[in-house]
Amino acid sequence: MKIGCSKLVLFFCFALIHLLIPTASQRPLIRCYNTGNYTSNSTYRENLDSLLTTMFNNSKIDYGFYNLSAGESPDKVYLIALCRGDNSPSECRSCINGSRYELLKACPYQKEAIIWGETCSLRYSYRSIFNIMEASTVTYRINGANFSDVEAFNSVLRPLLDSLRNRATSGNSTHKFALQSAPAPNFKTIYSLAECTPDLSELDCNSCLQRVQSIIPQCCDGRQGAKFVTPSCDLRYELYPFYDSSAEPPPLSPPPPPLVPSESPPPDLPITTPGMALTCLRT
The missing domain is CATH 3.30.430.20 (Gnk2 domain, C-X8-C-X2-C motif)
Structure with a gap:
């Protein structure tokens, strides 16, 4: 009986710790x-x-x-x-x-x-940081394991992030923000978000998000989720909803199938800008 009580108490202790400690x-x-x-x-x-x-x-x-x-x-x-x-x-x-x-x-x-x-x-x-794009240092956190079919995952993720970047950069002086989900293979859904500080120009916002997106093939290719932050912009995608889905715009239309099946490999993604500093916090 004492052993059973001890196990019960231990269970509740671990449950309480799990509730009190934030996830990664x-x-x-x-x-x-x-x-x-x-x-x-x-x-x-x-x-x-x-x-x-x-x-x-x-x-x-x-x-x-x-x-x-x-x-x-x-x-x-x-x-x-x-x-x-x-x-x-x-x-x-x-x-x-x-x-x-x-x-x-x-x-x-x-x-x-x-x-x-x-x-x-x-x-x-202590120095002016207004209207200045800063993305020379990218900090990122990887979430989840690898997706089972990396090529199929990337075929959805790449156009999704491109669309987000275009929508975020076209924002105004109070909002440069976009979020969107898209169906992924194996009955999954990719949820994604892109944002710039609104004081950036459209060109600088696009440049910041492009720099962040360019490191994905090197750090996180095929990973189910990742979060990237810089002083001027941030980018995130996950296989679970991390925002209110009611704020999403209408779903993206799937790309039309190619007229002739191609056996060529997908094009190479851009690489990290030379000299860019990266900081990874693995979870």
Whole structure:
């Protein structure tokens, strides 16, 4: 009897731990830059705290993008926050509020830092970061195992991501965001999302997403899911819905079958831009 009770208690302990610990895909990605530090009682920290408070309390911005600055050089702080395009204003503020505490805890004295949460990102710096495309460093997280038929999986994924990129880049100054699902082999569905900070030009947004997409053949070919983030854009695909599917546009039309079956292999995908830094967080 005692053994049975111990096993029961142990089961509930493991169940509780599973509920309390976030899954790998939910844990935020954080980068602390080694480009300068500040002290806890400095003017820079005062400006940073002021910006974070102002942003959180700003109810007039309801489209999920903040680009604010405060102070004067050399203590001026620039801040960008971006919420996923399918988030409500309340969900956005909640994500940003949690992210600011996590970021300050992880990077307590760095003048430049960024956090990518599940549905939002937050970034601040001592230098101007507005209207500037930055994608020289790509951080990615691989989810799931390999798809059984890699070629068939890629034949769906490639055009899906191309379509997302085109739709995201054609957005406006408040939204550069697209999501879409498509049927995949073996009765699966690929869910995907692409987003740029809306202050980027159409050309820069396209360039950022192209750089990210180009590393897939090298890091994640055939993997069932992956998430890629840079300071200026992000890209993600999974075999499970990670967003509200009601926000999707009408489904994509399947490509017409070729008139003559081709035996040639699929064309090579672009390779990573020379000099690009990659950071992989495997799960």
